[in-house]
Amino acid sequence: MIKKLLLTLLSALLFALPWWGAGGWSLFFAFVPLLVLGDMRPRFYWAWAALAFTLWNIGTTWWVGIATPVATFGIPIGSLFFTLLPFLIFHWFRFRAPRPVGWALFVTLWIAFEALFMNNEISFPWLTLGYGFADTPRLVQWYELTGSFGGSLWVLVGNILFYLLWKNRRERPWRAALPAILWIVVPVGASLIRYATYEERGNPVEVAVVQPNIDPYDEKFDGMTAAQQRDRILGLAAQAPRNADFILTPETAFDGDFWVNDLNRNAEIDTLRRFMGRFPDATLIAGATTFLRYDDGMPHRRWTRTDPLWGVSYDVYNSALGITAGDPRVQVYHKSKLVVGAELFPYPKVFGMLKFLNIDLGGISGSLGMQERRTLMTNPEGIRAGVAICYESVYGEFFTEYVRRGAQVMFVITNDGWWGDTPGYRHHFSYARLRAVETRRAIARSANTGISGLIDQRGEVIDSVGWDERALLAGRINANDTLTPYVRGGDYIVRLSLLVLGLCLLYYVAWRFRKRSLLLEEE
Structure with missing residues (x-):
């Protein structure tokens, strides 16, 4: 025994x-x-x-x-x-x-x-x-x-x-x-x-990474207003170098009733676009919760919700928005690898009776919408970046799809603060290092409470901001167009x-x- x-x-x-x-x-x-x-x-x-x-x-x-x-x-x-x-x-x-x-x-x-x-x-x-x-x-x-x-x-x-x-x-x-x-x-x-x-090819990309350190329990939804959070994030972003190519903010950093049907008429988008006037060559990668309103007759998806009071059907997404000064377009990517229980209720026909166990992480509990294919963000200089949102950086073959579609650099935006100062956020950061090796793409990572950092194509950490720190991290990573055998073969x-x-x-x-x-x- x-x-x-x-x-x-x-x-x-x-x-x-x-x-x-x-x-x-x-x-x-x-x-x-x-x-x-x-x-x-x-x-x-x-x-x-x-x-x-x-x-x-x-x-x-x-x-x-x-x-x-x-x-x-x-x-x-x-x-x-x-x-x-x-x-x-x-x-x-x-x-x-x-x-x-x-x-x-x-x-x-x-x-x-x-x-x-x-x-x-x-x-x-x-x-x-x-x-x-x-x-x-x-x-x-x-x-x-x-x-x-x-x-x-x-x-x-x-x-x-x-x-x-x-x-x-x-x-x-x-x-x-x-x-x-x-x-x-x-x-x-x-x-x-x-x-x-x-040896990395010398194709430098200037990246500024915002780590606002907003506590998801005490500040994100109770202690600070959306405007206060935006001001903290933009106050840090204002310290970015004027020659920045991209400015990154964490997952769900901004809250502004972002309806993708009419983003160009959104006041919060206008505020962010005016702010980016300080950085004419840069694109802001803004994490946000977005919504898609359904018109009459549009086919609903599995995750579509209906407001019983107003009779409006809509989808909710965990998204990345690409905003550039002077550009009326808003680039949008919706997270597609969702966290079970918090963002995705699995197999509802089998487990429908257990919906009461859904985790509420910030008022977006229930099944979120997903995007079938990866799309890229492009800055005014034409640099192509893939944006993996949180959990998506854990999936190797999924991650390669950004690169196969032309990403020259990769970004990860996340909020690991839900799990406090535990090994989870350190594991999550380390997995991004493996993705860098597999794809030979340098990675910039913006995490709400840490770890934010820059990772080169060999998986080595160039620079980072630790847990529970408020900071802007600026640095240079190299773009790459070469496809590794793993990217090609999955x-x-x-x-x-x-x-x-x-x-x-x-x-x-x-x-x-x-x-x-x-x-x-x-x-």
């Missing part, structure tokens, strides 16, 4: 360490204690595995519950399904299928479920194994080839090799040690060489995994049928 418990706790600890700031190294051994425990064939093995994965999830994502107690239970339960189920399916095949098939299923099942967790409406890919190296991007410069799922593949195969090293520790250990060592050393060495030799690691998974299952069925036929012939 004690041995089983120690193995379970060790596995949970090894999984959690990268999200506690210890780097991703422990992930290469995180499954090994569970595999060793599986060799013992204990009763209720599923319970030991469930305990390990649950402790990993709670130990690294507990901070989500600060915004709502529902998430304290909902996130671990959802995450447990997408971690425990593939592992138990592998465990069932492990002792029933040929060994190579079992190990192939271990890798492909896990990657398939990671991708499933990333691409459904109950999505929280925070603990994708490849994200464990977010604080050390110089070790995974090859993500420009594979994306973060390449990191998951790296970790999973590494666990197999170190498990086999443990199994063969008494007989020819070096024969098992060499593949395990090379599996880590070769990618790391190649990455360090790429890091040292990578998550092909997932597609290959699904192909191999299907072939393994077909092989297993054929193998079992042939084995059974041979037994019948012998009788």
Whole structure:
């Protein structure tokens, strides 16, 4: 009993360490204690595995519950399904299928479920194994080839090799040690060489990032008026260099009844446009809550709301607005990867009875509208920028769509203040560093309460503003037009995994049928 418990706790600890700031190294051994425990064939093995994965999830994502107690239970339960189920399916095949098939299923099942967790409406890919190296991007410069799922593949195969090293520790250990060592050393060495030799092209873009530090609980909706918040933001933005190309503000920074049907007649837009007269070559990227009013006969969307008093149907969006002095157009992009519970009620036909659990983060609770395709913001000089709003920077292949559509630099605008001074905002900032490596796009990040910063194309932080600081950060990042293999191919690691998974299952069925036929012939 004690041995089983120690193995379970060790596995949970090894999984959690990268999200506690210890780097991703422990992930290469995180499954090994569970595999060793599986060799013992204990009763209720599923319970030991469930305990390990649950402790990993709670130990690294507990901070989500600060915004709502529902998430304290909902996130671990959802995450447990997408971690425990593939592992138990592998465990069932492990002792029933040929060994190579079992190990192939271990890798492909896990990657398939990671991708499933990333691409459904109950999505929280925070603990994708490849994200464990977010604080050390110089070790995974090859993500420009594979994306973060390449990191998951790296970790999973590494666990197999170190498990086999443990199994063969008494007989020819070096024969098992060499593949395990090379599996880590070769990618790391190649990455360090790429890091040292990578050169950004000299296409400078001057960016000013506003961090207003407006508390989302005590100031955003109660302690300060919308005008006071606007004045604080513009007071900081006024300190930007006159040659700025872009000025960034955080997610939902401005409130002004922004109806996209007639933005050009909006008084708040006029105020912002007049302010930008100080920066004639710049575009303001303004985070805002916007609305779309439906005319009679227009088809409604799943997220369309109707005011019963006035009989008006409308959509609500979490948007980025691009505003330039002298330009009557307002560029608009609507956030499309929405936070479950706060901005998206998943699968309403299935979970409709649970709508009362919706999280209210700032008066825009309920399902928000989404935009099918990414659109870019362009400044007067023609520089093209993609604007990922908050959660969108967590999704690798989604992020690449901005770049495929022509983004030369990337911006992230967010408000991580809902979760206080916890590890969540630090994880979120680090994931942007991985996106920079995958796409080779420099990133400017505006966060309401921190961390705001500038990140170069190697994923290194040029400059940043920490938590709970009010500041304007100005600096230079380089534009890039080159497309990386990952941008071109997307998550092909997932597609290959699904192909191999299907072939393994077909092989297993054929193998079992042939084995059974041979037994019948012998009788």
